[in-house]
Amino acid sequence: MDSRSDEDDVRVRPTRHGSRPRTRTRPAHDDAVPGMVIAVDRGRMQVRVEGPDGAPVDVTAMRARELGKHGVVVGDRVRIVGDTSGRTDTLARIVVIEDRATSLRRTADDTDPTERIVVANAELLVVVTSVTDPEPALGFLDRCLVAAYAGGLAPLLCLTKTDLASPQPLLDRYAGLEVEAVPMSREASLAELLERLTGRMSVLVGQSGVGKSTLVNRLVPDAFRATGDVSKIGKGRHTSSSAVLLDLPGGGTVIDTPGIRSLGLAHVTAQDVLAAFDDLAEAAVDCPPGCGHTAEDPECALDAWAADGPPARAERLGSFRRLITAVGHVT
Numbered sequence: 001m002d003s004r005s006d007e008d009d010v011r012v013r014p015t016r017h018g019s020r021p022r023t024r025t026r027p028a029h030d031d032a033v034p035g036m037v038i039a040v041d042r043g044r045m046q047v048r049v050e051g052p053d054g055a056p057v058d059v060t061a062m063r064a065r066e067l068g069k070h071g072v073v074v075g076d077r078v079r080i081v082g083d084t085s086g087r088t089d090t091l092a093r094i095v096v097i098e099d100r101a102t103s104l105r106r107t108a109d110d111t112d113p114t115e116r117i118v119v120a121n122a123e124l125l126v127v128v129t130s131v132t133d134p135e136p137a138l139g140f141l142d143r144c145l146v147a148a149y150a151g152g153l154a155p156l157l158c159l160t161k162t163d164l165a166s167p168q169p170l171l172d173r174y175a176g177l178e179v180e181a182v183p184m185s186r187e188a189s190l191a192e193l194l195e196r197l198t199g200r201m202s203v204l205v206g207q208s209g210v211g212k213s214t215l216v217n218r219l220v221p222d223a224f225r226a227t228g229d230v231s232k233i234g235k236g237r238h239t240s241s242s243a244v245l246l247d248l249p250g251g252g253t254v255i256d257t258p259g260i261r262s263l264g265l266a267h268v269t270a271q272d273v274l275a276a277f278d279d280l281a282e283a284a285v286d287c288p289p290g291c292g293h294t295a296e297d298p299e300c301a302l303d304a305w306a307a308d309g310p311p312a313r314a315e316r317l318g319s320f321r322r323l324i325t326a327v328g329h330v331t
């Protein structure tokens with residue numbers, strides 16, 4: 001099996017603009033059919049389009065040469081031409097990749113400047129973590145939040161195994177940032193979580209053993225079969241995909257990321273994270289140029305903002321600073 005993950009096809013040269021979403025539009029093809037990429041397997045994509053009777057049809061497609069090196073990831077909205085019937089042994093071409101509303105990105109490690117896009121256009125990043133067994137990996141959680149903020153996704157903590165311990169310490173840890181959290185256990189109702197997932201596209205990330213598979217199988221009862229289907233593309237090879245899109249029975253989609261166990265954040269700056277917090281970003285307009293917004297930046301305007309307000313401000317600033325410091329992006 002090829003150990004290369006599909007994300008490797010989607011390298012993006014870092015630019016001065018850091019992690020801002022990039023324009024990917026190509027000259028329009030009038031006859032092109034719009035669709036969404038639901039699976040990627042080494043250059044071969046599965047694109048879901050609306051069939052003639054309105055029902056969804058999955059079409060196998062390749063990237064048109066004219067797109068150059070521009071990669072395609074799960075969640076991308078694209079336009080395809082050629083044989084878009086979806087019949088066996090047909091192949092369409094992706095000619096347009098629409099601008100991405102959000103993008104979950106990672107680098108191989110914190111020093112590698114090469115970004116890899118994991119998933120496009122998801123609204124929510126659901127960070128699945130157990131309250132115990134294994135103990136929460138706090139550094140990983142912080143990284144997930146940073147990746148969400150930098151990519152334009154709203155983070156949601158799903159705290160599993162609450163039958164074994166209280167979620168309170170984790171809730172307290174992220175209270176200052178107002179991160180939404182849903183407690184979860186095998187026996188608990190899915191209602192509160194489904195309320196947030198229904199009708200949206202969400203990405204699930206989590207480290208090994210936290211109960212993510214257990215959760216996905218409850219959310220999408222035929223998830224295992226659906227995941228098996230993905231391996232049909234790419235000439236029947238077992239897929240090495242790092243993102244698997246699953247339909248929620250009640251509407252909406254969840255994208256599981258079985259291959260993602262870490263998130264390098266070399267592409268993220270404190271400024272990218274700051275931009276996700278309206279109140280902090282507004283206060284920071286008074287910062288000197290190049291301010292890193294940490295406690296070590298003596299003229300950081302965020303200190304005055306916190307001092308001039310209710311205690312909740314200081315807590316929020318402390319949480320923000322802990323987050324950017326924890327991932328080592330203090331400049």
Ligand SMILES: Nc1nc2c(ncn2[C@@H]2O[C@H](COP(=O)(O)OP(=O)(O)OP(=O)(O)O)[C@@H](O)[C@H]2O)c(=O)[nH]1
Nearest residue numbers: 160161163184185186207208209210211212213214
């Ligand atoms: N007590 C308790 N155990 C759970 C719960 N959810 C899952 N587990 C157990 O935790 C272990 C790991 O669960 P998985 O669903 O396989 O975890 P995962 O995150 O998919 O881990 P990988 O398979 O390594 O990717 C299994 O033994 C589950 O039975 C829960 O809510 N409470």
Ligand SMILES: [Zn+2]
Nearest residue numbers: 287291293300
């Ligand atoms: Zn500052």
